[in-house]
Amino acid sequence: MWKSRINCLFVILLRFRITLIHVDFSGRYAHTVVKIRHNAEADLQxxxxxxxxxxxxxxxxxxxxxxxxxxxxxxxxxxxxxxxxxxxQGLIAGYTIRRGRALAPPLRATALVSVEARATPALLTRLRDMPEVEQVHTLSGRYDLMIRIAATDTERLDRILDRIGDAPGVRFSESLIQLSTKIDRAP
Structure with missing residues (x-):
């Protein structure tokens, strides 16, 4: 027999920051009210x-x-x-194939580019029109952009590097030709 109201609080720490369960025992019946403050960050981790x-x-x-x-x-x-x-949640963005050596372009290069102030948007527009440009990354430090290039032969690679170096707003650039891949964990 319950002579008085008994209130119990339980704190459950799981994937939630704090979950409060309030159990109110009145007479013969128990009513449970659950208040959940969900930790959205925990779901993303x-x-x-x-x-x-x-x-x-x-x-x-x-x-x-x-x-x-x-x-x-x-x-x-x-x-x-x-x-x-x-x-x-966006942790898996898609599924893709990795090209085998038979389909990979024979030449790959990286161009490190220093760009004048406010010239980056125009240069990016120009780079989007070059199918040989695979990736463009912004950098901190001496260079502003790292451009990954794939070409079928040295003449084509030379033309692409010249087009990048001659683009308006490019201060200076340096190119690095990839000789071989020792570790590749890229999807």
Whole structure:
């Protein structure tokens, strides 16, 4: 028999910052009110299982979900739900192929470019029109841009490097020709 109202507070720390469960015992019935302050940052941080799943998918994005589940010792539906959550959160942006050596262009180079103030947008527009330009990254330090270039032969590479060096707003540039790849972890 309950002679008075008993209030119990439980604090549960899981993937939530704080979850308060207030249980009100009045007479014979118990009413439970749950107030959840959800920690959105915790959902965006992958746990160890997510990291293991991402590593397997990075190694081979074509693995069937059943194989992933077996390697992770999880149920297939759990792995599928994790993949869907990682996609929804933007941690998995897509799936792609990596070209084999037979399809890769024979020459790759990196151009380091120093750009005059306010000339970067015009230069980026020009670089977008060059199909040989694969990637452009902004940098801190002596150079402003790092441009990854792929060409089929040295003449074409020379023309691209000249077009970049002669572009309005380019102060100076330096090019580095890639001889071989020793480690490649890029997806």
């Amino acid at each position: 992958p746990d160890d299982t997510d990291r293991a799943l991402l590593a397997l998918l990075t190694e081979n994005a074509r693995l069937p979900v059943t194989d992933l589940a077996r390697r992770l010792s999880l149920a297939r539906t759990t792995v599928q739900a994790r993949i869907e959550r990682l996609e929804a």
